[in-house]
Amino acid sequence: MLSFSEIAALIRKEILVEFREKYALGGILLYVATSVFIVMIAFGELAPATWNLIFWILFLFASINAVLKSFVRESEKRYLFYYTLTHPVNLLFSKVIYNTGLLMIIGLLLSAALVFIAGNPIESADIFLLAVVMGSFSLSLTFTFISSIAIKADNSATLMAILGFPLTIPIFINLIDLSSVALGLTMDSSITDEVTILGSIELLLIGAGMILFPFLWRS
Amino acid sequence: MRRHWWKILAVLIILGTLLGGMLSPLYPGIESVKPGRTDAGEMIVLQIRGYNTHFDASDDLPRVWLKLDEENALGATQVMARNARELRASFYIPKSFPGDQGVTALSLVIDNARDGTSVLPSAVFVRHGQEKSEAELLLWKKDPVVHLNTRAFFGFPYRNILVETIRNTYFHIPMWFGMILLFAGSVYFSYRYMKTQHPDDDLRSISLVQAGVLFGVMGLVTGMIWAKYTWGKFWSWDIKQNVSAITLLIYFALLVLRSSFEDEQRRARLSAGYNIFAFVLMIPLIFVVPRLTDSLHPGNGGNPALGGEDMDNTMRMIFYPAIIGWTLLGVWIAQLNYRFFKAKDRLTN
Numbered sequence: 001m002l003s004f005s006e007i008a009a010l011i012r013k014e015i016l017v018e019f020r021e022k023y024a025l026g027g028i029l030l031y032v033a034t035s036v037f038i039v040m041i042a043f044g045e046l047a048p049a050t051w052n053l054i055f056w057i058l059f060l061f062a063s064i065n066a067v068l069k070s071f072v073r074e075s076e077k078r079y080l081f082y083y084t085l086t087h088p089v090n091l092l093f094s095k096v097i098y099n100t101g102l103l104m105i106i107g108l109l110l111s112a113a114l115v116f117i118a119g120n121p122i123e124s125a126d127i128f129l130l131a132v133v134m135g136s137f138s139l140s141l142t143f144t145f146i147s148s149i150a151i152k153a154d155n156s157a158t159l160m161a162i163l164g165f166p167l168t169i170p171i172f173i174n175l176i177d178l179s180s181v182a183l184g185l186t187m188d189s190s191i192t193d194e195v196t197i198l199g200s201i202e203l204l205l206i207g208a209g210m211i212l213f214p215f216l217w218r219s
Numbered sequence: 220m221r222r223h224w225w226k227i228l229a230v231l232i233i234l235g236t237l238l239g240g241m242l243s244p245l246y247p248g249i250e251s252v253k254p255g256r257t258d259a260g261e262m263i264v265l266q267i268r269g270y271n272t273h274f275d276a277s278d279d280l281p282r283v284w285l286k287l288d289e290e291n292a293l294g295a296t297q298v299m300a301r302n303a304r305e306l307r308a309s310f311y312i313p314k315s316f317p318g319d320q321g322v323t324a325l326s327l328v329i330d331n332a333r334d335g336t337s338v339l340p341s342a343v344f345v346r347h348g349q350e351k352s353e354a355e356l357l358l359w360k361k362d363p364v365v366h367l368n369t370r371a372f373f374g375f376p377y378r379n380i381l382v383e384t385i386r387n388t389y390f391h392i393p394m395w396f397g398m399i400l401l402f403a404g405s406v407y408f409s410y411r412y413m414k415t416q417h418p419d420d421d422l423r424s425i426s427l428v429q430a431g432v433l434f435g436v437m438g439l440v441t442g443m444i445w446a447k448y449t450w451g452k453f454w455s456w457d458i459k460q461n462v463s464a465i466t467l468l469i470y471f472a473l474l475v476l477r478s479s480f481e482d483e484q485r486r487a488r489l490s491a492g493y494n495i496f497a498f499v500l501m502i503p504l505i506f507v508v509p510r511l512t513d514s515l516h517p518g519n520g521g522n523p524a525l526g527g528e529d530m531d532n533t534m535r536m537i538f539y540p541a542i543i544g545w546t547l548l549g550v551w552i553a554q555l556n557y558r559f560f561k562a563k564d565r566l567t568n
Contacts, residue, residue, distance in 0.1 A: 145496060149489045153479045162475050163493065166468035170504040193511055201503050208499040215413050216492040 002093075006086045010094030014070065018102075024069045028106060031062055036113040048121035048183045051114060056176055058110055059135065060168065063103045067143035068160050070099060071151045079217075088214040095144045096137075096209075103136035121183050127191060128182035134198045135175045141205040142167050148216055174198050226551050232544030239537050240389040246370060247272040247334035248377025250304075252327055252342045259347035260314040265327070267306040270377055273333045274300035281331040283308040284364050285343060291317055292328070294362025315355035316347045323347065328364055335370035337377070376531050380449050387445045389537050393545040394438030395463070399505070401431035401549050402470075406498045409491035421487035422560045423553075424494060425477065428470060430553035434545075435467045450515055457515045462504050469497045 018025055035058050039046070046054065082091055111132065115122070122128050143164055150160040174194045180186045181194075250268045257263045267283070274281055283295040283306070295308040306329070316323060327342035375385055405427035412420035442460065443453040454460060473493055480486035509516075 142500075146493075149476070149493055152485060152489060155479060159476065159479055162472045166465055166472055167497065167500050169465045169468075170462075170500060170508055173508060197503060197507060197511070200507075201500070204499050204503065208496050212413075212492045212495055216489060218488075 003086070003090055006090045007094045007097070010082075010086070010091060011098050014094065014098040017073065018070075021073060024066075024073060028062055028066050028069070029109070031065065032058070032106065032110050032113060035061075036110070036117055039114075040117045043118065046114075046118040046121070048185055049180075051118060051121050052176060052179055052183055052185065054118075055111060055114055056135075056172060056179070058114075059103075059107055060139075060165075060172070062106050062110065063136075063139045064143055064160060064164055066102050066106060067099050067140065068147045068150065068157065070095065070102070071144075071147045072156065083217065088217040089210055091217070092144065092148075092209055092213040096140050099140035099144055100137045103140050104133060107132040107136055123184040124182050128179055130191075130195070131175055131178040131182060134178070134195070134202070135171070138171045138198060138202050138205065139168060141202060141209060142171065145205070145209050145213065148213065171198065171201060174201075225547055229544050229547035229551060232540045233548060236389050236537050236541040236544060240386050240541070243533075243537075244372075244374045245271055245377050245383065245385070246374040247337050248379075249327060249329060249337050249339035249342070250379070252339060255342070256344040256346070257312060259312050259316065259345055262309065262311050263343075265308045265310065265343070267308060267327070267329070269304045269306065269329070269334075269337070270382070271334075272306075272329075272337070273303050273331070274306045275303050276331070276333055279331045279333055281306060281329050281334075283330075284328040284362065285310055285312075285325040286328050286338075286364055287317065287323065287325055287359065291359035292362060292364045293325075293359065311358070312345055313355040313358040314347070314350050315352050316345075317356065317359060320347060320349045330364075330367050332368050334368075336367045339379075373533055375534055384445055384448050385534075387441060388534060389541040390545075391438060391441040391445055392538070393542045394434045394441060396542045397546045397549045398431045398434040398438060400546050401427050401434060401553065402498055402501070404550075404553075405431065406495055409494040412487060412491045416484075418483065418487060419561075421491060422564075423557055424491065426553040426556040426560065427550075428473060428494065429556055430549045432467065432470050432474070433552065434549055435463065435470070439463055439467065446515075455515065458509045458512045459514055459516045462508055466501055466505060469501065473497060 039054050039058075043050065043054075111122075111128070143160075146164045146167065147156070147160055150156040150163060153159045174197050177186075178191055178194045178198070181188075181191050248270045250270045252268075253266045254263065265283075273279070280298055280300065283298050284292045285295075286292040293310055293312070295310055297309040299307045301307065323345050324341040325343045325345060327339040328336065329338075330336045378385055405424045408420045408424035408427065411417075412424060439460075442463075446455060446457075446460075447453050450457075473490060476493055477486055477490050480489065
């Protein structure tokens with residue numbers, strides 16, 4: 001059922017659609033630019049703790065929009081077409097991988113914009129990068145799954161926020177801990193705990209998604 | 220009647236834990252000691268305040284010790300009871316201490332026939348020097364803590380900050396056990412719905428979720444009331460308070476999800492999927508995250524957990540049945556809820 005060539009083809013299709021309908025990506029980039037600009041007007045130079053918080057809040061809202069958009073832009077008929085072509089798990093993985101890439105780009109752009117405008121508090125870039133990568137992956141997993149539920153409703157954006165935000169809190173607790181280490185905000189510099197928990201949450205999400213997604217997708 | 224034995228059992232157990240948990244007295248304990256510090260080589264008079272004690276029984280004057288460790292203890296030179304709860308004990312603190320110089324904490328031990336033995340750890344802090352004199356060191360061995368009385372009645376341990384609120388153990392903690400078990404049950408029915416597509420399984424699952432949410436809210440409320448009396452505030456942003464609130468948010472979201480779909484089959488399928496997904500994410504949230512940070516709750520940040528000094532065998536005799544009783548009650552609530560849904564279904568169709 002799991003076919004890498006099909007996943008690769010689906011990812012290529014996602015990228016193609018993204019570039020043909022540029023408004024989705026453009027909208028998110030505009031969101032990043034606007035929100036960073038607002039932050040700059042409100043705060044000016046940011047203290048490291050505030051920088052950390054602002055980054056993750058902006059990232060959360062950008063990612064929830066980005067993932068939902070990747071679902072909404074295709075019609076339900078086209079999903080039925082995919083359903084006849086490939087196993088739902090392939091579709092899930094292609095979406096998750098594509099969204100992870102998208103979120104990583106958004107995260108890097110966002111941090112670059114914040115560094116450019118509000119100062120650079122990052123002390124160890126590698127740990128921060130790790131936080132962005134793990135955050136992108138786990139948020140992409142959660143939101144891809146949630147948006148496959150939410151798009152079935154009329155008020156999908158609201159439902160997405162209601163369903164998704166509480167589920168992301170355990171992820172964010174660890175992400176903020178991880179990036180606090182990267183920003184030198186905490187005394188203890190060990191990241192094994194956070195990485196282990198994030199890794200196990202991701203594994204749990206992958207497992208749950210693989211089992212549940214085919215079932216949810218049928219409708 | 221034979222089919223309903225477990226409901227009767229639930230009611231009996233809950234009644235029993237209510238009566239046993241509320242009516243049993245606390246064991247006698249030591250509320251406070253003044254003064255809390257002194258120097259070596261001084262005479263001190265400790266003013267001791269007890270809780271549920273009977274210091275003034277005429278034939279039963281308490282024996283009082285200041286205990287350093289298992290081998291070294293000082294007996295009181297004179298003991299005088301002012302009333303049932305107030306006691307004065309005079310001590311001579313020797314100039315020489317067995318260990319190195321510094322500040323040493325002594326535990327207070329009180330023993331009489333009626334109340335049994337009460338201990339207050341680190342009751343008096345003594346500053347002492349390097350001097351080692353044989354005669355003074357012998358004073359530590361003169362009155363060993365021996366021939367202690369045991370308690371012959373049923374009661375709960377006295378804890379300094381908890382005092383009478385320790386009884387909340389039988390209501391607050393079973394709520395969380397009940398919630399987890401009810402949610403686990405609902406996950407089972409969600410799973411079964413995915414296999415069978417039978418609408419009854421969906422109704423069973425959501426009935427259990429609703430009962431579990433009720434238990435979670437009650438657990439949060441009983442915990443907040445408890446926190447007000449012990450930690451001083453209803454909400455102190457303790458990690459366990461946070462994760463349980465988040466858990467409830469996740470399940471409230473499930474209830475919102477259900478109300479936003481008209482089509483029954485689609486609603487059932489999506490809520491079954493989200494229910495399993497939510498339970499999977501709840502497990503690291505409730506069982507892993509709190510263990511990584513400090514918490515005011517027992518079992519975290521150096522506080523003893525269940526089975527430490529806060530939970531003795533008399534408490535276990537109430538606590539474990541309470542978990543069973545409340546969980547059975549939760550299942551009963553869920554079952555009534557399910558029958559209500561079924562009846563509503565039949566009336567509308």
